[in-house]
Amino acid sequence: MDQEAQPFLYRSVSGKIAGLIEEGVLRPGERVPSVRRISAQEGVSVSTILQAYTLLESRGYIEARPQSGFYVRSRRDNLPPEPRTSAPGRPATRVGISGLVSRVLQAVTDPEVVPFGAACPAPELLPGQKVNRLLAGLIRRSGREINSYNFPPGLYELRRQVARRSLDWGGRLAPEEIVVTCGATEALHLCLRAVAQPGDLVAIESPAYFGTLLLLEALGMQVIEIPSHPRHGMCLDLLGDALKKHRIRACIASPNFSNPLGSSMPDEGKRELVAMLTRREVPLIEDDLYGDLYFGQARPRSAKAFDTEGLVLLCSSFSKMIAPGYRVGWTAPGRFQAKVEALKLTTTLATPTLLQAAIAEFLESGAYDRHLRKMRAAFATQTEQMIAAVGEHFPAGTKVTRPAGGFVLWVELPHRVDSLELQERALAERISISPGPIFSARQRYRNYIRLNCGYPWSDRLDQALRTLGRLARG
Amino acid sequence: MDQEAQPFLYRSVSGKIAGLIEEGVLRPGERVPSVRRISAQEGVSVSTILQAYTLLESRGYIEARPQSGFYVRSRRDNLPPEPRTSAPGRPATRVGISGLVSRVLQAVTDPEVVPFGAACPAPELLPGQKVNRLLAGLIRRSGREINSYNFPPGLYELRRQVARRSLDWGGRLAPEEIVVTCGATEALHLCLRAVAQPGDLVAIESPAYFGTLLLLEALGMQVIEIPSHPRHGMCLDLLGDALKKHRIRACIASPNFSNPLGSSMPDEGKRELVAMLTRREVPLIEDDLYGDLYFGQARPRSAKAFDTEGLVLLCSSFSKMIAPGYRVGWTAPGRFQAKVEALKLTTTLATPTLLQAAIAEFLESGAYDRHLRKMRAAFATQTEQMIAAVGEHFPAGTKVTRPAGGFVLWVELPHRVDSLELQERALAERISISPGPIFSARQRYRNYIRLNCGYPWSDRLDQALRTLGRLARG
Numbered sequence: 001m002d003q004e005a006q007p008f009l010y011r012s013v014s015g016k017i018a019g020l021i022e023e024g025v026l027r028p029g030e031r032v033p034s035v036r037r038i039s040a041q042e043g044v045s046v047s048t049i050l051q052a053y054t055l056l057e058s059r060g061y062i063e064a065r066p067q068s069g070f071y072v073r074s075r076r077d078n079l080p081p082e083p084r085t086s087a088p089g090r091p092a093t094r095v096g097i098s099g100l101v102s103r104v105l106q107a108v109t110d111p112e113v114v115p116f117g118a119a120c121p122a123p124e125l126l127p128g129q130k131v132n133r134l135l136a137g138l139i140r141r142s143g144r145e146i147n148s149y150n151f152p153p154g155l156y157e158l159r160r161q162v163a164r165r166s167l168d169w170g171g172r173l174a175p176e177e178i179v180v181t182c183g184a185t186e187a188l189h190l191c192l193r194a195v196a197q198p199g200d201l202v203a204i205e206s207p208a209y210f211g212t213l214l215l216l217e218a219l220g221m222q223v224i225e226i227p228s229h230p231r232h233g234m235c236l237d238l239l240g241d242a243l244k245k246h247r248i249r250a251c252i253a254s255p256n257f258s259n260p261l262g263s264s265m266p267d268e269g270k271r272e273l274v275a276m277l278t279r280r281e282v283p284l285i286e287d288d289l290y291g292d293l294y295f296g297q298a299r300p301r302s303a304k305a306f307d308t309e310g311l312v313l314l315c316s317s318f319s320k321m322i323a324p325g326y327r328v329g330w331t332a333p334g335r336f337q338a339k340v341e342a343l344k345l346t347t348t349l350a351t352p353t354l355l356q357a358a359i360a361e362f363l364e365s366g367a368y369d370r371h372l373r374k375m376r377a378a379f380a381t382q383t384e385q386m387i388a389a390v391g392e393h394f395p396a397g398t399k400v401t402r403p404a405g406g407f408v409l410w411v412e413l414p415h416r417v418d419s420l421e422l423q424e425r426a427l428a429e430r431i432s433i434s435p436g437p438i439f440s441a442r443q444r445y446r447n448y449i450r451l452n453c454g455y456p457w458s459d460r461l462d463q464a465l466r467t468l469g470r471l472a473r474g
Numbered sequence: 475m476d477q478e479a480q481p482f483l484y485r486s487v488s489g490k491i492a493g494l495i496e497e498g499v500l501r502p503g504e505r506v507p508s509v510r511r512i513s514a515q516e517g518v519s520v521s522t523i524l525q526a527y528t529l530l531e532s533r534g535y536i537e538a539r540p541q542s543g544f545y546v547r548s549r550r551d552n553l554p555p556e557p558r559t560s561a562p563g564r565p566a567t568r569v570g571i572s573g574l575v576s577r578v579l580q581a582v583t584d585p586e587v588v589p590f591g592a593a594c595p596a597p598e599l600l601p602g603q604k605v606n607r608l609l610a611g612l613i614r615r616s617g618r619e620i621n622s623y624n625f626p627p628g629l630y631e632l633r634r635q636v637a638r639r640s641l642d643w644g645g646r647l648a649p650e651e652i653v654v655t656c657g658a659t660e661a662l663h664l665c666l667r668a669v670a671q672p673g674d675l676v677a678i679e680s681p682a683y684f685g686t687l688l689l690l691e692a693l694g695m696q697v698i699e700i701p702s703h704p705r706h707g708m709c710l711d712l713l714g715d716a717l718k719k720h721r722i723r724a725c726i727a728s729p730n731f732s733n734p735l736g737s738s739m740p741d742e743g744k745r746e747l748v749a750m751l752t753r754r755e756v757p758l759i760e761d762d763l764y765g766d767l768y769f770g771q772a773r774p775r776s777a778k779a780f781d782t783e784g785l786v787l788l789c790s791s792f793s794k795m796i797a798p799g800y801r802v803g804w805t806a807p808g809r810f811q812a813k814v815e816a817l818k819l820t821t822t823l824a825t826p827t828l829l830q831a832a833i834a835e836f837l838e839s840g841a842y843d844r845h846l847r848k849m850r851a852a853f854a855t856q857t858e859q860m861i862a863a864v865g866e867h868f869p870a871g872t873k874v875t876r877p878a879g880g881f882v883l884w885v886e887l888p889h890r891v892d893s894l895e896l897q898e899r900a901l902a903e904r905i906s907i908s909p910g911p912i913f914s915a916r917q918r919y920r921n922y923i924r925l926n927c928g929y930p931w932s933d934r935l936d937q938a939l940r941t942l943g944r945l946a947r948g
Contacts, residue, residue, distance in 0.1 A: 098816050
């Protein structure tokens with residue numbers, strides 16, 4: 001398109017918008033007024049405004065998001081760079097972080113504390129109230145059977161909905177292949193115990209979700225931390241080396257939006273990951289908790305989509321998308337189905353019937369998909385705003401990830417910063433963060449923190465991040 | 475009292491009632507018409523009727539139950555004798571019953587199957603609907619926080635109610651000493667993992683609850699089955715011998731109404747049990763699931779009441795008394811509190827917030843105590859009716875327990891009966907039972923079955939028990 005050949009009008013509009021962005025009136029991640037609205041306001045045609053926005057997009061001011069409109073992009077020149085591939089060191093190791101995690105979790109329930117710590121969406125972004133109303137309706141309509149035990153594999157209606165949705169990530173699950181669990185936590189727990197024993201060596205991403213590390217610690221398993229790229233996840237060549245060198249019994253990974261990196265393994269990588277593990281009969285426990293929360297155009301595939309031998313145990317939950325307090329998750333454990341069902345009898349016996357039924361109804365109604373669209377847009381925006389604010393407030397030398405989904409950021413601070421000290425000083429100012437060492441079996445990443453982007457950006461958050469930046473400067 | 479000196483009237487009344495009982499119009503366990511009602515019907519004074527009932531009681535026809543009236547007693551001469559103290563054999567052993575349990579559980583949810591199998595109260599005896607309505611009310615009143623995570627140790631209001639009730643069993647728990655769990659299953663799971671490792675030797679009652687055996691099997695622990703008396707529970711002298719001979723790391727027992735025996739350890743026994751374990755620093759995991767369901771005058775003490783060193787880990791739940799499908803239980807794990815809380819983060823992370831809140835409200839309202847009184851009377855009656863019916867329908871040589879609480883019977887059949895075969899043939903007739911071998915690590919008790927007395931006696935149940943008796947005859 002030859003921009004000089006266009007009439008003046010669209011350049012006037014684009015100049016105005018660019019000005020608003022440069023002055024900070026429109027902030028990174030915020031929605032730009034819709035084409036129709038500006039068209040009406042300025043009295044120019046829709047196609048002219050569209051031309052203006054296309055120009056702004058080509059100049060990097062804004063970006064289009066499917067079915068959602070145009071949004072202010074982060075100003076790339078101001079932004080901190082991304083961290084490099086992690087280098088956790090290679091020897092097998094036991095885990096020892098349980099003491100550090102509880103402070104992060106305890107801060108969640110205190111509304112006075114700024115919630116940068118645990119990975120929690122803002123309650124107002126969740127449809128919990130809507131699902132609660134479905135629950136109340138269920139109570140009115142149902143007989144006494146709704147209070148009875150619902151033994152593994154779980155409520156058929158919910159399993160049917162999960163199976164139906166498997167088409168979205170390239171799968172074709174049957175309801176019979178799914179086990180409902182008390183959250184993804186129980187799913188991971190059951191799957192890991194189904195495939196490995198105490199003392200066994202398990203390969204994980206580095207950094208890794210602290211819940212996975214706590215679990216490995218509690219089960220007395222050894223871990224080998226595989227270096228991971230902030231955009232593409234676990235380094236497959238290094239995993240390959242480890243598989244040759246060590247007797248690895250299982251692998252745990254989040255190819256879609258790992259926590260804390262937010263990395264997104266390309267489909268080819270997922271295929272290779274599954275193939276490489278399958279050749280050695282090593283089960284893959286795939287934590288797909290954040291898979292529905294992609295920022296791009298389409299749902300990425302799960303590694304499970306490439307599983308031909310039933311060796312991938314897919315785990316997920318509705319906690320981050322519907323209601324954390326419901327504790328309803330699920331797993332599709334492949335050839336370990338019977339073992340997972342049997343183990344479930346000894347951890348919780350059953351998942352609460354009422355809560356399964358309410359979530360099944362919500363999924364069936366179609367409201368879940370509408371809700372997910374809104375939630376994805378919100379998290380994309382909030383994450384971008386947080387990146388920009390980190391760039392603004394944090395000390396020089398800070399690096400930050402560019403997640404492709406989910407709602408957490410992994411921030412590398414200058415070497416002299418001790419994130420455990422920072423956590424303590426931040427909590428004294430009523431700000432919670434997750435310190436880097438809880439994401440590593442041997443408490444590496446001392447100068448890293450994870451930031452939760454689950455809350456809509458606000459002056460309060462901006463202020464808190466400014467304070468954090470000040471504390472990090474020392 | 476000199477009966478001959480009383481006027482004729484009371485003998486006439488007592489004669490009538492005795493006749494009704496002998497003809498089977500009034501059946502064992504059924505309530506005799508109230509004193510007031512008969513007084514009005516017969517036009518004689520209350521004190522005369524009271525005299526008549528006292529005579530019937532002294533002759534063994536009826537029995538008084540506190541605050542509930544008079545009930546028809548089992549005709550002792552017809553009843554099968556009790557089984558003897560169990561003799562499970564002594565060597566340490568691994569468990570292998572998981573294959574047998576699922577058939578029992580699967581039958582629970584089929585309303586077409588007569589529910590003698592799993593230990594489940596009839597839904598109509600449970601106040602689940604009432605608690606559901608409290609839940610619906612909570613949903614109306616509460617803000618979004620009711621959908622948030624509620625991390626260990628769990629909802630304060632619920633822990634406060636559990637602590638308040640600890641006075642009933644001779645305890646003085648503080649809310650801080652309690653951890654809310656997903657049912658007693660998770661409580662037992664967490665406590666066992668807090669005190670023992672895979673390969674460790676654990677002492678249990680014999681026969682024992684199959685869930686405990688499944689758990690020990692899943693955790694790769696070894697068990698030693700201690701002979702148990704059908705009325706007094708675990709034989710303490712034999713436990714003492716085992717403690718001297720073997721390196722026992724933990725003991726699991728249900729001093730109040732063990733499942734399946736229904737035995738009730740005297741308080742002195744509980745004191746001795748705790749003292750004997752404490753001397754060797756062996757933790758006791760006390761499964762007190764049925765403790766509130768006593769048939770006698772008062773709540774028996776828990777062994778935890780005699781715990782001075784924090785070595786008793788008390789476990790219970792509201793599943794059998796309120797709503798199995800809620801999955802809300804708790805533990806008071808003594809000195810293992812921190813460990814249990816940390817382990818819970820890796821099994822389910824949290825217990826559903828809404829369900830904890832609804833149960834806390836039910837307990838607080840006082841409705842729970844009223845409900846328990848009714849439930850105890852119902853289970854006492856139903857158990858007695860089942861004992862009588864076993865006496866009537868089962869082959870000669872059958873023995874049956876006399877539980878002091880709970881709602882299960884342990885039935886010893888003639889030696890030639892194979893309860894696994896019986897289970898299969900019964901299921902073909904749509905009757906579920908629990909075969910003896912699932913209550914033993916090494917699948918002993920092949921000629922035993924456990925019968926659920928959780929349902930109000932009916933012609934359907936009577937018919938089913940008659941069929942069972944016919945099948946047992948071969």
